[in-house]
Amino acid sequence: MATTLTSKGQVTIPKQIRDALDLAPGSSVEFAVNRDGELVIHKVGGQSGRKPDRFDAARGKADVKWRADELMALLRGED
Structure with missing residues (x-):
């Protein structure tokens, strides 16, 4: 497999x-x-290079069912 070296020495x-x-x-x-x-x-270390997603632990945990208009009113401070 061939690749080209850039002017910055990167491939x-x-x-x-x-x-x-x-x-x-x-x-x-x-x-x-x-x-x-x-x-x-060589790959350094034995772990996958993929970083764990910081949101994975929280994903799907919300138990409050907001409607879009109710949430937007709350965020905008509307009464």
């Missing part, structure tokens, strides 16, 4: 490799060059 890791290493935005990777001069990339 895009091909999707097949990101998927194989379970890489996601925010994942940490380590680059090394072996004795044969080949690039080796």
Whole structure:
């Protein structure tokens, strides 16, 4: 797989490799060059690179059923 180096020295890791290493935005990777001069990339840590969604714990927990017009009136301070 070939990719192009940008003027800032950046490359895009091909999707097949990101998927194989379970890489996601925010994942940490380590680059090394072996004795044969080949690039080796390792995922740092054993956890998935995906950050837990901070709203997952609260999602679906509300037990108050608001109607849109009632909620908007409350938020606007209407009596």
